[in-house]
Amino acid sequence: MLSVQPVSEAGFAAMAEEWRMCLEASDANPLFMSWPWLYSWWETWSQVLGMELVLLGVVDQQGKLVGIGPFCRRVLVTPAGIRVARLYMLGNAWRLAPTVRTEYCGIIARRGYESDVTAAIVPALEELGWDELVCSDVPDDRLENLRAGGFDERRGYRTIHRTDDTGIRINTVGRFGDWLDGLGKHTRLKAFNRRAYLKKRGELAFLGYDEGRDEDFFERLNGFHRNRWGKPAFDREALRFHRLLLQRLHLCDGEPAMSLVLFNGRCVSVLYDLLVRGCRYNLQAGYDEEFSTKVSLGYLHLGFAIEAAFSHRATNAYDLLAGTGKKQFYKSHFHGEAVHFSTFQVVRSPLLKALYGIQAASPPFVARAFIRRVGL
Template sequence: MLSVRLVSEAGFAEMAQEWQACLEESAANPLFMSWPWLYSWWETWSQVLGMELVLLGVFDHQGRLVGIGPFCRRVLVTPAGARVARLYMIGNAWRLAPTIRTEYCGIIARRGYEQSVRVALDSALGRLEWDEVICTDVPVDQLANLQIGAFDGKGGNRIICRTEDRGIRIETSGCFDDWLSGLGKNTRLKTYNRRTYLRKQGELVFRQHDEGRDGDFFERLNAFHVTRWGKPAFDREALRFHRLLLKRLHLCAGKPAMTLILYNGRCVSVSYDLVVRGCRYNLQAGYEEDFSAKVSLGYLHLGFAIEAAFKEETTTAYDLLAGAGKKQFYKSYLNGDTVRFSTFQVVRSPVLKALYHIQRVSPPFIARAFSRKVGL
């Protein structure tokens, strides 16, 4: 017999140790579903977005935490005056405001408790007030953890698929040279062989960032992004999030891997990775866009970072995460496995189900106008 209890904000702040113990015995992602990541997100954006915490803890008869349903709620009033109580997964604010992107979302369940935790959370969610739930960036292989009761459409709720995305994950437990030889000729040139070209003309250095020596890493990253994209990689809230996360990263057995490429003593590229429990995650990168017509600094830096992951004995994967590049899905050329993500909506309100049906069957231009009018 399992019990489900709502965890208060004070309880959330104090549960790092038991959260991590539960997470480590689950199949959930060790970075994005960790207490440092999700609590730092909550601390940064909950008040800004007007969120109410709906954190569900699942406990066994001994009081041990065996499952977590990381949700929050916001009541919206649409332009048409409709009141909508929407549940979100902590870590994303779908169509509400831009925050950092939390991938590999889902519930957390200790191994051996998956089915009972799903049943307990489904029952608890059924008793809560909500009109719809937004499940964001759920890895397809973890969908089964949510496909029960309220989330599988069998209880009369409507499931609407919103987006499908993909990322690339490279296994690094083997030999770097084998991975390199598996690349296409052009990709191998850009990720590795251009090192020789640059070294013939100057000094090329790949190294770890050191704040005392190199200054603030995020200032460098943002400066590159402003030049390339016209806006910083991380705004004020995102910077606060990442600084909080880095202070707490040790709680999920993680460490930063912030690296620079220097050419003739000048920093021309930066990469922001985090390493957690054997996987190195590529969160963000920035570089001098007009550095050379012959050299793609983005590919070159990835080549160095991936090689570093292969050389680190305890690192078994390099995760490029979801999202496309500026012009193409360049990650698909890097000889990795595809990870698929799904973002979907669970609609319980009869009124909303009717409105979404009208939206679905209308011609595209009418559907867009209708969406703007009713605010959905």
């Protein structure tokens, strides 16, 4: 009853509204699976990485878009001379090059059409020339959805798990004070109580970026990161991506929620958040690492932002996303729900299945050397 239609690059560029309507009627992530995010990613990195668009639209008998399969393809030739046609979920370039991180990846399907859309997309993908499909940062339930659609070992596929990661999502429906009470005493001290310590010593302010603008936000963010990590948070391509995204964010009913912390009129911390359909996403942060040995500016700024999310009636969650800190998984201290992500390969090439089988059967140091030599 459903048909699959390949979407051209011109069609991708023109389908923002149709994409928005399909996404709103689905349970897919409203930021990372949105047209503004994925089209901005494609516009930024497709030519740099030599990607071919593999975008599949699923329509019903009336021609209404009920599902989207967002993929792209790259043919690689490894140092060992092995030709590999690799499919990626749009928004990631696993082991190819660093880009922005796209989380909550998966197939988009209107509610009630999930199994039918997956069952339509999988055969359409099978008709294309590829050796392996890489799915990055997929919520755990999406793996089972793909298997149900036909990507399982009974049909000759091999699924190889590569990495698992965890994010933290805070429910901001309720009282901020109740959430604070649920924190450990050390986290509560760093995220909230240190405000009193700073206010005794000067003027402390939490401002939206538009209220306290004194220079380019991303230049300030990159400056803090160079001092802390030795490199900017966003390189040239990533900066282009985020500027394009901010221009288009309204097309997925989103808005920027960037903020500053000032102490005695000086910016000491920045937070790059986006608010989309009731969830505030924390994409990046930067602060003056040498500000004070008694104050953790990262925790302090997050405390302000989470309080703002509790105070905003239309916001129901604050998502810290996946990733660890410099020394520890600090996000787990913030009394939120864990969200588990998987990165895995679906392999159908007999040669690659054999090579990955050798890797799996080898001791770790041998496996690493083997994969480096083969170039996979």
